[in-house]
Amino acid sequence: xxxxxPPSPARSLADLDRGEVATVVGAGREHRTRLAxxxxxxxxxxxxxxxxPFGGPRxxxxxxxxxxxARGVARSVLVQAVDRPHSVEP
Amino acid sequence: xxVVDAELSRVPAGAIGVHRAVAEAAAAAPVVALVGRxxxxxxxxxxxxxxxxxETANLPGTTVGVATRRVRxxxxxxxxxxxxxxxxxxxxxxxxxxxxxxxVGARPEAILAIVDAGDLARHLPLALACxxxxxxxxxxxxxxxxxxxxxxxVDTGRLSQLLAAPVVRTIGRRGTGVxxxxxxxxxxxxxxxxxxxxxxxxxxxxxxxxxxxxQAIARVTSAAGSDxxxxxxxxxxxxxxxxxxxxxxxxxxxxxxxxPERWSVAERWAGQVTRQRxxxxxxxxxxxxxxxxxxxxxxxxxxxxxxxxxxxMVVGTAVAGFLGGVWGVVVSPPLTRLIDAxxxxxxxxxxxxxxxxxxxxxxxxxxxxxxxxxxxxLAVLEDSGYLASAAVLSxxxxxxxxxxxxxxxxxxxxxxxxxxxVYGTRILETRRERLLASFLIVLTPCSARSxxxxxxxxxxAGPAAxxxxxxxxxxxxxxxxxxxxxxxxxxxSPLILELPPLxxxxxxxxxxxxxxxxxxxxxxxxxxxLVGSFILGLASASGAIGxxxxxxxxxxxxxxxLPAVAGVALVLGxxxxxxxxxLLLVLAIAEVGPxxxxxxxxMTPGQLFVFAVVTGIxxxxxxxxxxxxxxxxxRAAAAVTLAxxxxxxxAGTALARIVGxx
Numbered sequence: 001x002x003x004x005x006p007p008s009p010a011r012s013l014a015d016l017d018r019g020e021v022a023t024v025v026g027a028g029r030e031h032r033t034r035l036a037x038x039x040x041x042x043x044x045x046x047x048x049x050x051x052x053p054f055g056g057p058r059x060x061x062x063x064x065x066x067x068x069x070a071r072g073v074a075r076s077v078l079v080q081a082v083d084r085p086h087s088v089e090p
Numbered sequence: 091x092x093v094v095d096a097e098l099s100r101v102p103a104g105a106i107g108v109h110r111a112v113a114e115a116a117a118a119a120p121v122v123a124l125v126g127r128x129x130x131x132x133x134x135x136x137x138x139x140x141x142x143x144x145e146t147a148n149l150p151g152t153t154v155g156v157a158t159r160r161v162r163x164x165x166x167x168x169x170x171x172x173x174x175x176x177x178x179x180x181x182x183x184x185x186x187x188x189x190x191x192x193x194v195g196a197r198p199e200a201i202l203a204i205v206d207a208g209d210l211a212r213h214l215p216l217a218l219a220c221x222x223x224x225x226x227x228x229x230x231x232x233x234x235x236x237x238x239x240x241x242x243x244v245d246t247g248r249l250s251q252l253l254a255a256p257v258v259r260t261i262g263r264r265g266t267g268v269x270x271x272x273x274x275x276x277x278x279x280x281x282x283x284x285x286x287x288x289x290x291x292x293x294x295x296x297x298x299x300x301x302x303x304x305q306a307i308a309r310v311t312s313a314a315g316s317d318x319x320x321x322x323x324x325x326x327x328x329x330x331x332x333x334x335x336x337x338x339x340x341x342x343x344x345x346x347x348x349x350p351e352r353w354s355v356a357e358r359w360a361g362q363v364t365r366q367r368x369x370x371x372x373x374x375x376x377x378x379x380x381x382x383x384x385x386x387x388x389x390x391x392x393x394x395x396x397x398x399x400x401x402x403m404v405v406g407t408a409v410a411g412f413l414g415g416v417w418g419v420v421v422s423p424p425l426t427r428l429i430d431a432x433x434x435x436x437x438x439x440x441x442x443x444x445x446x447x448x449x450x451x452x453x454x455x456x457x458x459x460x461x462x463x464x465x466x467x468l469a470v471l472e473d474s475g476y477l478a479s480a481a482v483l484s485x486x487x488x489x490x491x492x493x494x495x496x497x498x499x500x501x502x503x504x505x506x507x508x509x510x511x512v513y514g515t516r517i518l519e520t521r522r523e524r525l526l527a528s529f530l531i532v533l534t535p536c537s538a539r540s541x542x543x544x545x546x547x548x549x550x551a552g553p554a555a556x557x558x559x560x561x562x563x564x565x566x567x568x569x570x571x572x573x574x575x576x577x578x579x580x581x582x583s584p585l586i587l588e589l590p591p592l593x594x595x596x597x598x599x600x601x602x603x604x605x606x607x608x609x610x611x612x613x614x615x616x617x618x619x620l621v622g623s624f625i626l627g628l629a630s631a632s633g634a635i636g637x638x639x640x641x642x643x644x645x646x647x648x649x650x651x652l653p654a655v656a657g658v659a660l661v662l663g664x665x666x667x668x669x670x671x672x673l674l675l676v677l678a679i680a681e682v683g684p685x686x687x688x689x690x691x692x693m694t695p696g697q698l699f700v701f702a703v704v705t706g707i708x709x710x711x712x713x714x715x716x717x718x719x720x721x722x723x724x725r726a727a728a729a730v731t732l733a734x735x736x737x738x739x740x741a742g743t744a745l746a747r748i749v750g751x752x
Contacts (some may be wrong), residue, residue: 034586037177039212041353053384056486056495057585064209064240066378068482070489070584 013046013069013077014058021047021082028076035077038067045082119160119167120279122272123198125220127213128175129475129590131232132204133157134599135262136172139272158196163269168276171196179219180345183519190223190342191324194333200226200279202271207244207259208237210364214356215349217253218295222341222348223334226278227255230271235261236591241369249363252295263596296351303347308340374592381479382589391480395502398467402460402506403537409459417451437631444627445620452666453619460537461510461611464503465604468514471499473595473603477517478587485585491568492575492582494518497527504534508714509615512721513607522580525726529574532714532734533567535560535706542663542671543702551695559699562745563706570737614720615713622665622712629662635677649743650704651752652697655681663705665712670705696749704742709735 010025024044027035039062040046049066050059057068069077126132140159157172174183179190186192193201201220205213210231221227231237231244250257256274260267294301311320311329319326320343328334334342341348381387425447433439471477481495488495500514511531515524535543540560547556575582629635638661639646639654646657655677663670678686685691689698709731710718718727746752 031584031586034583036349036353037181038586038588039353041350049379050383052382052482052485053388054486056484057482057587059382059482059589063211064206064242065212066382066589068382068485068585068587068589070485070586073584073586 008081008083010078010080012075013048013060013079014071014074016048016079016081018048018051021045022079023082025078025080027078031073031076035069035073039063039065040067040069040077046079119169120199120276120283121169121171121197122200122202122275122279123171123173123193123196124202124204125173125193125216126175126204126232127177127206127216129588130175130204130206130213131262132175133172134596135204135230135232135260135268136170137599138262138265138268140170161272163273163276166273166276166280168272168279170272171198176216178216178345178349179223179342187324191328194328197333198225198279199282200228200275202228202230202275204230204232204260204262206237207231207234208240208242210244210249210360211353211357214359215352218352218355219341219345219348221253221255222294223338225338226275226282227253228271228275228278229253229255229257230260230267231257232260232262234259234266235264239369239372239374241367243365243367245363245365249359252359252363295355296348300344300347300351304337304340304344307343308336311340312336378475378479378589378592381476381592382482384483387480387483391483394471394476394480395498398471398499399502399506402463402467406459406463406506409463410455413455413458414451417454422447422451437628440631441624441627444630445624449620449623452623453616457608457612457615460507462604462608464506464510464514465607465611466600468499468503468517469600469603469607470595472517473593473600475590475592478590479592482585482587482589489582489584490575491530491571492526492578493523493530494582494585497523497530500527501530501534504531504536505540506537508532508534508536508710509611509717510607512714512717513610515721516607520580520583521722522578523582525722525730526571526574526578528718528722529730529733530567530571532710532718532730533563533570533707533737535563536711538711539670539706539708543706545671546689546698546702546705547695550690551698555695555699556702559702559706562703562741566707566737566741570733574733610720611717614716618712618716619666626662626665626669630676635680645739647752649739649746649752650700651746652701653678653692656693656697656701660701660704660708663711664709674701694751696746696751699749700742700746700751703745704738707734707738707741709738 011022013022013024016022022045024040024042024046026042027040035041040060044062047061048058049061051057052059052068055071057070058074059066059068060074061067124132124136126135136157136159140161159170159172161168161170173189173192173196174186176183176189179193180188182188201223203217203220205217217227217229229249231246231249234244237244244259246257246259256278258267258271258274260271262268294304307320311326320329320339322343325334325339325343329336329339381390426443429439429442429446433442468477477496477499481498483495484498485495488497491497496517497515500511500517503514504511508531511534512528515527515531518524518527543559543563544556547553547559629638635658639658642657642661643654646652646654646660650656656674658677659670659674662673675686675689678689678692682692693701709715715727715731718730722730743752
């Protein structure tokens with residue numbers, strides 16, 4: 001049994017399952033500023049809530065608010081999944 | 091350079107726009123600027139503070155202009171400036187200079203930053219950026235009721251210490267704390283006026299490295315004889331004109347260094363001043379999640395859309411019928427007698443009757459019932475936050491046409507009337523999106539054009555033919571939309587949208603917004619309806635039809651395979667679309683005789699099909715054209731018109747060959 005949980009590898013926000021919680025690691029240059037203005041910055045914890053149909057935007061919870069992010073943009077956001085002690089899905 | 095009272099979008103980059111009201115009134119009263127992120131309830135706050143309702147919406151980016159109001163608080167007077175919602179000082183919405191230029195252009199002597207009490211971590215960075223400018227700051231911790239519903243309470247005293255600025259707890263929609271916040275800002279503004287001590291950052295809460303970077307920029311540029319600049323001519327001008335201190339300008343120039351600092355400070359402070367109790371999830375939150383979930387969100391979206399359209403149609407038709415009846419009994423007979431008595435020339439009298447009698451009635455029976463109703467429905471959907479949330483669901487589908495999901499509503503509204511739909515595109519963010527949406531709107535048959543399609547086809551060629559015609563029109567619209575998206579330069583920026591919470595719309599605010607938009611509609615459409623009807627009346631009374639018919643013959647008969655008289659009906663339909671079919675009949679009777687009162691006597695079903703599709707698409711009616719000019723300028727309006735006309739003629743020519751009439 002390892003004493004410390006090894007950090008999970010970085011994935012894109014688009015690859016997370018619904019309900020998963022992750023810490024933002026970085027974002028592609030193209031959308032970085034617009035994401036940052038919505039508070040999606042390195043170190044921030046996001047939770048995937050919903051997906052719109054037909055490959056539509058992904059709705060994530062950031063702190064007190066929900067932000068809809070087009071799937072293409074979500075692919076450019078690097079995250080690291082957080083181990084959940086219990087379900088935080090509100 | 092100072093520009094007074096120009097449209098903000100026309101202020102050249104680098105120049106500083108000053109609202110005329112601000113420029114004139116500032117001499118007397120101190121100026122306070124309202125700053126906040128979209129959806130923080132800033133315009134509601136402004137309306138409460140000034141006693142009037144500005145055009146607000148529960149949507150990012152609707153306060154595009156700058157509203158200015160004079161407020162009186164006891165003995166004191168002040169000018170409140172309501173700036174558009176912004177995410178940061180460097181943020182720029184489509185067609186406007188960056189936000190800080192709007193802010194500085196208003197020459198504020200204090201800033202009232204409105205933040206969401208329930209979401210300080212994301213709202214304080216903007217307040218910090220304002221504070222860094224060196225202007226006196228008051229922070230309104232707004233939406234305190236919503237925060238408390240989420241179990242969040244804010245220690246305003248502690249936050250005030252941290253920010254070194256007054257913090258007032260407010261609930262904008264109820265007016266709680268609004269006067270206190272404004273009074274605090276006005277008091278600071280008055281003091282600033284007497285003693286404009288625009289000093290350096292008083293207690294910069296940022297890492298030493300960031301502060302030194304800002305100070306270095308300020309030093310280089312303000313040193314005597316220095317030709318150092320901020321790397322942005324607009325900043326240099328602002329400092330030279332004493333609108334910004336050197337250090338304030340430096341904090342804008344160094345935004346990239348300071349922004350991460352502000353966000354981390356905001357997060358730390360939010361943690362220190364916020365207490366979170368565990369509470370049951372508010373109903374509004376659960377509803378907000380339901381409306382964006384594929385189930386039941388998608389069926390709900392369909393239902394809300396259909397219900398909005400049907401309600402507008404049913405109520406609109408009833409009101410229109412009522413108005414028409416009253417008009418026919420009360421207004422029409424005396425008006426006709428008056429015109430006959432006053433205008434001696436019969437042809438002129440007839441034209442005047444067309445304009446004042448049927449023209450005004452058409453305006454009245456389209457304007458009030460359909461347009462005003464639609465605006466009310468749109469305002470309710472916007473203010474409740476539903477529009478932005480539900481649009482997430484249709485975003486992907488609309489993206490194919492270069493549009494965001496929100497465009498669904500105005501485009502669907504176009505099936506009622508194109509004019510309000512064109513104004514409805516104001517809910518979109520960029521000019522490109524608005525132009526593309528307007529192109530689709532103009533291609534969409536409005537109820538008047540749909541009526542022509544149905545009336546021309548259903549009795550003779552059968553309902554199936556009418557349905558087929560609508561199918562052809564829909565397919566053409568989508569194809570043209572895809573093509574336009576590919577051809578128009580630029581790309582749609584993908585969706586990154588904060589979803590507004592669902593809120594109960596405020597009745598007065600909905601009414602004010604609907605009325606505000608309705609006024610633009612009336613101003614645009616009424617004169618045109620009158621002049622158009624007058625010209626129509628003149629044409630029908632003076633016999634100018636013949637030469638027009640001959641001139642159009644190559645297109646009408648050659649390309650579209652229609653009787654020459656149909657060309658006149660198509661062209662004059664520009665003036666009054668709903669009259670295209672009546673015109674056709676009237677003209678045909680005049681030419682062929684009473685037998686032509688039945689369409690089938692002079693047009694084959696194939697010809698009627700071509701006529702119906704071309705009328706369905708054709709080109710914007712004169713009122714729509716005016717709204718396009720109003721919103722986009724003459725060049726873009728002409729481009730849209732030509733594009734639509736091209737689609738109509740191409741489709742008509744091809745159809746005529748397919749159905750074998752040409």
